[in-house]
Amino acid sequence: MVLHDFWTFFIWSTVAGLAVIGIYQLFLLILRARGVFVTRTKFGLTMIFDSEDADGTPIRLLNVNGTFQSVSYIAPELRFELCVHYHRMMAKVIQQVSARDHVVVMGGGGFSLPKHLATHMSGGVIDAIEIDPKIVSLAREHFFLDEALAAASSELRVIEDDAWKVLQDADASSIDVLVNEVFAGRKSLGPLGTPAGAQVVKETCRWRGISG
Numbered sequence: 001m002v003l004h005d006f007w008t009f010f011i012w013s014t015v016a017g018l019a020v021i022g023i024y025q026l027f028l029l030i031l032r033a034r035g036v037f038v039t040r041t042k043f044g045l046t047m048i049f050d051s052e053d054a055d056g057t058p059i060r061l062l063n064v065n066g067t068f069q070s071v072s073y074i075a076p077e078l079r080f081e082l083c084v085h086y087h088r089m090m091a092k093v094i095q096q097v098s099a100r101d102h103v104v105v106m107g108g109g110g111f112s113l114p115k116h117l118a119t120h121m122s123g124g125v126i127d128a129i130e131i132d133p134k135i136v137s138l139a140r141e142h143f144f145l146d147e148a149l150a151a152a153s154s155e156l157r158v159i160e161d162d163a164w165k166v167l168q169d170a171d172a173s174s175i176d177v178l179v180n181e182v183f184a185g186r187k188s189l190g191p192l193g194t195p196a197g198a199q200v201v202k203e204t205c206r207w208r209g210i211s212g
Contacts, residue, residue, distance in 0.1 A: 036048070036049040037049065037142065039134075039138070041064060041132050041134045041135055041138070042131065042132040042134065042135070043064050043065050043132065044064060044065030044066075045064075045065060045066075046062070046063065046064045046065075046135075046138070047062075047063045048060065048061070048062055048063075048138065048142050049061055049063075050074065053083060057073060057075070057078070058073070058074040058075060059071050059072065059073055059074060059083055060072045060073075060074050060110075060142065060143065062109055062110045062138070062142075062143070064109075064135075069109040069110065070109035070110025070111070070112050070139075070143065071083045071084060071110070071112065072110050072112055072143050072144065079115075079144045079147060079148075080115050080116050080118075080119040080120070080144075080148055080151070081116065082112060082113070082116050083112070084112075087112060087113050087116070090113065090179060091113065091116055091117060091120070094117060094121075094177050094179070095117075095120070095121060097176075097177060098124065098176040098177045100121070100122070100123040100124050101124055101125075101176035101177070101206075102124070102125045102127070102174065102175055102176045102177075103117060103124060103125070103126045103127070103175075103176060103177045103178075103179065104126075104127045104129065104166075104167075104170075104175045104177070104178050104179065105117075105126065105127065105128045105129065105179045105181055106129050106163035106164075106166075106167065106178070106179065106180050106181055106182045106192075107129070107130065107163060107180070107181030107182040108128050108129065108130025108135060108136060108139060108158070108181075109130070109135065109139070109181070110138075110139050110142075110143035110145075111128055111130075111139045111143060111145050111148070111158075112143075113179065113181065114126050114128035114148075114156055114158075115143075115144070115145065115148035115156070117154065117156075118148055118149075118152035118153070118154045118155070118156035119148055119151050119152055119153060119154075120153075121153065121154040122153045122154060123153075123154060124154035124155070125154065125155045125157065126154055126155065126156050126157065127157045127159055127166075128156065128157070128158050128159065129159045129161060129162075129163040129166050130158070130159070130160060130163075131160070131161065131162050131163065132160075133160045136158060136160055145158070163182055164182075164191060164192065164197075167200055167201070167204060168200055170204040171204070172203050172204060173203075173204065173205075173206045174204060174206075175204050175205045175206060176205075176206050177205070178201060178204070178205045180192055
């Protein structure tokens, strides 16, 4: 009786598992049929798809685990311009206080801000830190990162590492502007929102820190 119950449970569990896998694969097929690129990255299911902004201008979006991480214009003449208002405000501040200095952007995604800074500033150094190598590959393939590297008037260095670790290892006052783009929704991730994180920022950043 016990053996019979075990095999019944095993068979139904297997059937249920196969059904879930089938539904998941069907979901992926439907998304891909609608032009949505789907893959898995370090922080979950990742989707890339094209849409339009409020003015009807074509844009490309990066969504990781249900959260939008980046947006880029698609047209060649707009690829290094900024789609979202807070990025435009950040870029304006950075260019005013650090036009030819060292800017560190913690968090890459589609590299919207680093691409803009590298192609609109002259003589500076922009370090863009992204912990997930697969996201960097997606940025190169779908978000025109290599084009920005080729067109840059400031040095754009893409660093595949933990941004917090890189910040801790940085020399004192070696960064002119630090931009925190490592977040989930409105919440900064890891130790960046702690007193210890604030102290590290104070020690390594000469001018100021800016949070996305």
